[in-house]
Amino acid sequence: MSTESEWAYMALAGTALMLSIIFNRQSKPQWFLLKLAGVIASIIPIVGILQGGMFLEKDPAHSRACFIQAGLAIAAYFILLNGFNIDMLKF
Numbered sequence: 136m137s138t139e140s141e142w143a144y145m146a147l148a149g150t151a152l153m154l155s156i157i158f159n160r161q162s163k164p165q166w167f168l169l170k171l172a173g174v175i176a177s178i179i180p181i182v183g184i185l186q187g188g189m190f191l192e193k194d195p196a197h198s199r200a201c202f203i204q205a206g207l208a209i210a211a212y213f214i215l216l217n218g219f220n221i222d223m224l225k226f
Contacts, residue, residue: 140215143211143214143215144178146211147178147204147207147208147211148175148178150204150207151171151174151175151177151178151200151204152171154174154200154203154204155167155170155171155174155200157200158196158197158199158200159171159196159197159200170194170197170200173186173197173201174197174200174201174204175204177200177201177204177205177208178204178208179208180205180206180208180209180212181205182205183201183202183204183205183206183208184201184202184205186198186201187199187201187202187205
């Protein structure tokens with residue numbers, strides 16, 4: 136694994152922690168840890184999308200955190216794949 140991807144995964148794990156604190160801070164400690172594990176698992180975008188859909192009505196805050204984490208993981212993938220090249224955004 137290259138250094139950039141290692142930093143990206145560490146940044147995504149840090150983002151998962153921040154998202155969990157922001158959206159799930161009112162949960163009991165054991166539920167907070169489970170929700171944190173779910174948001175960390177959302178680094179895999181399909182997992183994040185599935186979790187976000189499953190918890191959409193039951194726990195909207197956790198659902199939002201999973202969707203955001205999946206979106207950030209997709210963005211990080213494309214940035215790592217292509218570099219941050221503004222020309223790739225042009226049509």
